Amino acid sequence: MNVNVAGEDLELHVFKSVYWKRQRALWIADLHLGKASHFNRAGIAVPEAVTDENWQRLYHLLDHYHPRDVLFLGDLFHSAYNVEWDILGRFLKAFPHTRFHLIMGNHDILDDEHYQQLGLLIHEPYLEWKPFLFSHYPLDDVPADWYPVCGHIHPAVRLRGMAYQGLRVPCFYFGEQQAVMPAFGAFTGTGVIRPRRGDQIYLIAEDEIIPAEEGE
């Protein structure tokens, strides 16, 4: 699904990422790698196959777009060191022609050196790349000529239909003031948002992206 935001052409992918065509940059938010392992270490059994899906999707996106830059908008890892770490290290090395950036989030709690050892370029609290301002948390007081893009919220909207039908669907949110990325991770929950008229909402179904009708 192609959209134009802040004058830039973006491609939305059903794996919950955005590809910025002009700059060949891939945006991914809230990966929460290691969340399943984190639960397992605490004695709560979560099947590891959940994690496999994350890797498979990541690999597919990199293989499909061959981006020059990949921006992780925070919460790359769910918590402290675990074995996902080593896997990511090997993964990143498999793409030597791509630069990987991490804009720090609340779950990214290790010292900067650890991330840098993996080969990640760290940005805190935001990354400026005109016309976009990338952060993990939503930002306040953003100057008018910048368009902020954040993660953290794991946005979803509620839908209602006849016969009391209701659904909660994750989405891409492009508001007039800012954008919010859906959460990439396969084992993450969602937070419901109530968008305003004038906001662009793109609903993520299993294998397609459906724009929400405006003016309803």
Add this chain to the structure above:
Amino acid sequence: MASESALIFTNTRAQCEIWYQRLLEAEPQLAGWMAMHHSAISKELRDWVEDALYDGRLKAVVCTSSLDLGVDFRPVETIVQIGSPKGIARFIQRAGRSGHQPGAASKIYFVPTHALELMESPSLRRAIAEEYVENRVPHIRCFDVLVQYLMTLAVSDGFRPDEIWPEVRSTHCFGSLDLQEWYWALQFITKGSRSLEAYDEFQKVEITGGHYQIHDRRIALRHRLSIGTIVGDTMIKVRFLRGKFLGNIEEWFISQLQPGDVFWFAGQPLEFVMLKDMDALVRKSTKKTGRIPSWQGGKSPLSSELAEMLREELYLYLEGFSPSPEAQYLQPLFDLQAERSSLPGRELFLIEYFMTREGYHLMMYPFEGRFVHEGMAALIAKRISRSQPISFSIAMNDYGFELLSDKPIDLDPVHIQSWFSTDHLQSDIESSINSVEMARRQFREVARISGMVFAGFPNKPKKEKHLQASAQLLFNVFKDYEPENLLYRQTYEEVMTFQLEEARLRAALKRIRSQQIRVEYPDKVTPFAFPIMVERIRERFSTESLSDRIKKMKVEWGDG
């Protein structure tokens, strides 16, 4: 009511709060002489009520099944049952709480909460006269309880599997357990649910020389805190600013409150001050009105024995026999039902189909209790969906159920007959459960008991936030990635056995097949249909793809 003392039983905690408040409004002189008792109220308050009841210091207590068993108090003079008691045994047991002298008759008043419920009164009388009471079917193969038990052993001195296996096997619950399943349980607590590869980090019970024990203090503490808790949604503690603890209310209710809002809880109006950590701080309010919280407890269904008595009473009355005063009182309702549609009968199974602004309503009235209806509704929804992808909103009560669709439903008589077939019943039920929420709901309990979901350490909820995953999320993960997980499978088995009561569902289908099926197309909503249509708690069923469903619906816009 000129009586020394009274117990008023309600079916839900919310109803308990509502009735308490209304009684106080109607009889303000009861203040100080009336109390409330249910499971979300703090133990301290409940103990006080039980003591006061024992000493005869209270005139009235409004309660739930929390006062059914295990509490010793002198008999009260009057028992009031509000709404259907759902079962004969429970009704008799509650009646037995009354009566001052040995040998005196027990007196119990029944207050139906909607018209048709009145029919339960002669049904209960008939059941008591025939001494027809429910059997208690014990749960078996409860893997969640087994896992919890092993964890408890591991948290204290530890255990050796060889010594515990014979003990477990000797119980009724686990008598049919085989070694594979036993090994599965052992592996679950040590390694997670499958043999994991090198990079997995599951840690719980550790094995040293064949001895199983938990050494990690955090894990041990978490286990100790979570056993014995009543399963429910995330509970917020309600306490006064000065610290006194009142009880628990579910998080969704508290999240709707603004500082200054007034709500009733444990029989008094409280002003919400603020939320601090996992505690809702309140102060006494002088306002008379306020919101009433509710709790998502499991609703008891009509027992199959009581349902059978109910059908019998109804048929007998409609055939001209057994003119109980209750049935006669309902004659205008029966007349209206007959005028707009038909009355069900021994030989007649009634189906109604009509359209409103909400969609196309398909109503059926088996009078089998809500759980059997839930199963039958899901089964029929599944069978209907074989001709076309379709989405339903399903509602039910103890007398019937509704399938509500946003497109017309095909009512070819041949298809209708096939809906009630007992062929392929087990596999059809299993696949229909997959399309509804039943198993997901049941899984919450299994997840909590087996320790997969944890409410958080007291006073330290923030640190445990990283471990919060709803049972919903875990359920979806197991469904997609590990459907052979025994706890996940246990959920389905429990739904099949207890909620659907597969045997009972089968018997109901056979009975319906022996009846003539009549489809009515009423112009106006009928008295039988109405209480089901307004049921707020609904099941969702869909065999349509997510994309198709999304395209039919509209986003809930707001203020951003």
